[in-house]
Amino acid sequence: MPEAPKPQELRKIEKDKRRKKFEDLQVQGTNNSSIVSKRSVEIIYKDISPPGEWFKHFVPKGKRRSPAINRGYWIRMETIRQVIYKIMEKTDGNVNIINLGCGYDPLPFQLLHMNYKNITFYDIDYPELVNNKLEMIKKSPEILELIGESDGSKDLGLLYNTDNYKLFGCDLKNYSLFEKQLSLLKEGVNIFIAEVSLAYMHYDDANKIIELASKVPNSHFVILEQILPNGKYDSFAQKMLAHFSKLRSSLKCVEQYPEKKDQIARFKQYYKNAEIRDLFENWNELIDDDIKVRMESIEEFDEWEEFIMFCQHYVIVHACNDDNMVYKIPSKHVDLKENSSLKLKLSDIPSVELKFPASCAIDGEVFVNGGLFQVREDSTLKNSQKIETENNPLGRMCHSLTEIKGSKALLIGGRTRPGHLLKDVYKFDGKKWDKLKDLPFGIYRHSVIEINDEEVLIIGGQADSSRLPIYNHIEEETRFIEYDGDINFAQILSFGITYDGEVGYITGGITDKHLPSFNDKLIEFTINDKFNYEIIQQSPMLERVDPKLVKIQDEIVVVGGVNFNQSLNQNNLIISIKQDSILGVPIDEDIWVNKPPLFIGHTVVDNKILYGGAVCYSFGSAYSYNYYIE
Structure with a gap:
């Protein structure tokens, strides 16, 4: 007979069970927050989203979120829908959409209401959560009319079963049950969706799900997850990681797969083809311009820097075993050579939590007015006092x-x-x-x-x-x-400018705020009876909103902002332009790790870089320190 477990072993087993149950509940809790935000989006943008109000069946009391969060959740949901549409455009016959960690997502009811034919939806999540979802469905005549009455089947965790909608209870770490549930899929093309659901699992567990899905015939996998394009020390990354850690639902996949190339390598273990775009690339490539203009008319929006920064920390991966790819536009990512002659250093001017103020020097003293902290300020600062x-x-x-x-x-x-x-x-x-x-x-x-x-x-x-x-x-x-x-x-x-009384330079800036479109040129100008200018440089690296310009000796230095094409990092947040060369000004490791700059809503006075900050999606605000360049 096997030896009976010792008391301390039994206590450890029980403790591990309690911890797992607690962590599972915390992960389920993330659904409650996101579903309220998605309901806010549905209310605000009901005229440009799928017709009908379907989140209302799962969110009895709606709350209005900020414009940046509304747009963030809108592009999350719309990107997934657009990728699904593009896969379906290339598909004949039946399509199965399997939503892994479905939460209270009403995607099946949105698409069925739009009369998409030959689609069957398979919603899968924790048994406790989908039981709650089932009760909400039963109370909605509108949903029941779309999906019909269940035939009563209860095998393999199947809680509700109609011809076009099936609701399964399954802890996805129960691979055996999940694999059996996959055997119930109808014949056809299978689109697996994981919208920030596998991100909370250990990457070994998440990859097992991906592997099982890849073995299903005609399989496509569409996953939305966070990345760390600049590593874990930049301000947005720190806020994001701390937020989920505090909720006891830490992101377990993002540190294993922090960059786009890591996610591609991950999926190519299981699928022949894999492609990736961040959410801002999807905003530019998948969303029609007339929709963007209509969004502006519905809700005034002036948070492009924060929206883009959020979008560049979330990616959609589409993987499949055929050649039906979604994305065709090549990346404009730029790598730069290093300029080691300039250095970013910490200033002795005290930092203040403030963004988008106005500043200048008067007799060598730095004066600052206004800006935004919790509210728009009317105060005046002298050297931060x-x-x-x-x-x-x-x-x-502004x-x-x-x-x-x-x-x-x-x-x-x-x-x-x-x-x-x-x-x-x-x-x-x-x-x-x-x-x-x-x-x-x-x-x-x-x-x-x-x-x-x-x-x-x-x-x-x-x-x-x-x-x-x-x-x-x-x-x-x-x-x-x-x-x-x-x-x-x-x-x-929001462009960068410097002027010495005779010759000036401009770079970056928004040229169409609805889309948006950014200026990617360095422009030299003079002023007499007219404003005269010529373009002297052009590069995707200059395509920024809210950069600042400063002339240091014979170099034009571009400080911060948000780039249209890539998330700015330790080596290109600051760049210098000298003759025909654009060089990155690297930020020392000690500053990047311990006092990371957040050059959004910042100001430049002479060679001093002051203030700045951003709301990091729904994770909280972060603010910059004060620096100077020499």
Whole structure:
């Protein structure tokens, strides 16, 4: 007879059971949060999403999420739908859609309501969770009318069984049961979906599921998971990993497969072909432009930096054993040679949690106004210390503060909530704000340069114009100058600029905020009776929103922002341009690991890089430290 377990062994067995049950419950709990966000999306974007309201059957009380979270969940769901559609376009006959870790996802009811033919849905999740889902389904005449009454079959964890919908209870780590459930699939093309469901499993367990799915005839696997494109130390990654760890549902696959190439290698163990895109690439490639414009009309949106950063940390992998690939557009990823002559160093100016303020130097002191923390600030800082000033402007963000002659500064425009642009102008002497005559229009995400003792030129930020305004802060009047060419300098948003009084440079910026489209050029300009410019460099690496420019000796240095084509990392967050070369300015390991920069909503004063931060999806906010370049 085998030896009976010792008491300490029995205690360990019991403890392991309790821990597994607790971890399973925590993973199931992630469904509750995401389903509320998806219901928010369904309410806001009901006119451009699949027809009908299906999340309402599983979320009795909806909550409105922020615009960035709404768009984040919308692109998650829409990407999966679009990939499914593209696979189905190349498919004749029956299609089985197997949703692994389905939660309360109503995808089957959305597509059945759209009259897609020859589709059978197989929803699979923890038995406790799908039992709850079943009770909700039974209370919905609308769903029951779509799927019909169950035939009463209960074999192999099958809880509900109709011709077009089957609901299974299965802990996916129970491979034996899962494999038996796969034997019940109808003949046809099989599309397996895993929307951040295998991510919580140990990668060995998750890969076993992928392996079993790959052995099913005509198998496609569509998985949405997080990646760490810049490693685990960048601000977004730290927030994301800490969030799930705190929920006791840590992401177990992401550290094993942190980059796109790792995910491709993972799936090619089991499938002949595998392709990958992050969610922002899917936004650009899979979503029609007219849909993007309509979204802007439904909900004002001005969080492109945060949205893109989130999207670049989530990927869709499509794997299959035939040649029916979804993606055809090649990547614009750029690798750079290193510039070791410039260094990023920590500043002794205290850091403040603030993003999208306006700043400039007055007599060598750094002054900062406004910006966003929990609310839009109306305070003024001097070297990061709040000072008392008179006649403070209304709290705002995305405005400008420009040093002018006489040891003064000029504040122009900005916004309060998205879409509410300001047109006011203030002059600041270091102690008091004097309101001047307004501009004729609101303006934001613009830049201002001093062109003589009385006038400043305003570039970008206008809603509808093809001329550049010049504001005279002595006479308090606005005039306009013209420019030629195809680039709309009046409407470009959040670009980098530097100007020495004779020659200036512009790079990056949003040229169409609906899509968005970014400027990928380095532009040299001069100013006389007109705004004259020429394009001197072009590269996908310059295609950024919210970069900052600074001239250091004979090099143009581009600091931060968010790149259209790839997530910026330790070696290309800062780049330098000298003649025809674009070089990466590497960030020292100690800074990258312990004081990681987050150059979004940041400001540059001389060679100082100050403030900045972002909301990292639903994981919380992160803020940057203060630095300088030498």
